[in-house]
Amino acid sequence: DVKVTQSSRYLVKRTGEKVFLECVQDMDHENMFWYRQDPGLGLRLIYFSYDVKMKEKGDIPEGYSVSREKKERFSLILESASTNQTSMYLCASSLVRDTEAFFGQGTRLTVV
Amino acid sequence: AQSVTQLDSQVPVFEEAPVELRCNYSSSVSVYLFWYVQYPNQGLQLLLKYLSGSTLVKSINGFEAEFNKSQTSFHLRKPSVHISDTAEYFCAVRKTGNQFYFGTGTSLTVIP
Numbered sequence: 001d002v003k004v005t006q007s008s009r010y011l012v013k014r015t016g017e018k019v020f021l022e023c024v025q026d027m028d029h030e031n032m033f034w035y036r037q038d039p040g041l042g043l044r045l046i047y048f049s050y051d052v053k054m055k056e057k058g059d060i061p062e063g064y065s066v067s068r069e070k071k072e073r074f075s076l077i078l079e080s081a082s083t084n085q086t087s088m089y090l091c092a093s094s095l096v097r098d099t100e101a102f103f104g105q106g107t108r109l110t111v112v
Numbered sequence: 113a114q115s116v117t118q119l120d121s122q123v124p125v126f127e128e129a130p131v132e133l134r135c136n137y138s139s140s141v142s143v144y145l146f147w148y149v150q151y152p153n154q155g156l157q158l159l160l161k162y163l164s165g166s167t168l169v170k171s172i173n174g175f176e177a178e179f180n181k182s183q184t185s186f187h188l189r190k191p192s193v194h195i196s197d198t199a200e201y202f203c204a205v206r207k208t209g210n211q212f213y214f215g216t217g218t219s220l221t222v223i224p
Contacts, residue, residue: 004155031210040121042202042216043156050210090155094212099163100146101204101212103155 003027006091006104013111019078021107023091030096032074034058034066037088037106049074050096081111116205118215125193126223133188133218135177135203145186146204146212147177156202162186173197198222 007022025032031050035043035058045058047066055066063085067075074093078085088108092101119134137143144163148156160171167179177188186203203215 009153033212035214040216043214045211048210092156092212094210096210099144100158100161101206103148103157105155106153108153 004091004093004102004104006089006107008107009105011107011109013078013081013109015082015111017078017081017111019081019109019111021076021078021089021091021109023074023076023093023104024072025074025093025102026072027093027102028071029093029102030071031094031101032068033092033094033101034064034074034076035090035092036060037090043090046076083111085109086111116203116213116215118201118203118218120218121216122219122221124221124223127195128192130191131189131193131197131220133201133203133220135186135188135215137184137186137203137205137213139184139205139207141207144206145177145179146206147175147186147188148202148204150200150202150217152199159188159201193220193222195222195224 004025033048034046044060049055049068065077090106091104094101115138117136125131146161147159149159150156160169162179170176175190201218205213
């Protein structure tokens with residue numbers, strides 16, 4: 001089975017802190033994605049990566065950056081956390097060809 | 113641009129009654145279609161998918177969806193729901209390439 005693992009289930013950070021959310025997949029998928037999920041808004045794409053060191057902005061990249069130094073790992077970075085970044089963050093991976101995405105269990109981040 | 117519309121944000125239904133969760137998409141090209149389910153505080157799990165072939169696709173737990181190209185719809189149905197079906201359901205579209213596009217979700221509540 002494909003496994004996508006996010007480093008934390010719950011995280012509480014203070015405003016202004018630098019926050020790292022880590023995601024690892026074990027199926028050699030080329031694509032990796034970061035979404036945030038908010039009630040009534042569904043999933044919104046923050047960034048995605050289609051190869052090592054390659055990234056593209058999604059719909060809401062402001063306030064975030066990403067890093068993909070190895071194929072299996074995709075990190076989301078909040079440079080200076082703010083309260084409006086309190087949300088559920090979901091990582092996903094997929095093959096390049098047209099199959100489904102596989103999701104991690106999510107990280108619920110609270111910024112106080 | 114792609115868009116996915118889930119017409120109902122909340123659907124309450126009595127146990128053992130039938131249910132339909134609606135999904136429409138906009139696309140001028142061929143797409144691949146997915147339904148995901150999310151249980152509280154978890155990531156998304158694939159429920160079923162349409163990639164090609166038969167337009168009626170089924171899941172192992174009794175859900176089915178039919179791809180209707182002329183109406184650009186991919187509605188999810190189950191003839192008899194169980195309490196355990198209570199969850200959030202997301203419709204998603206992927207065109208040839210990398211990105212997925214998600215609807216805003218439908219919260220299904222099964223009432224005993």
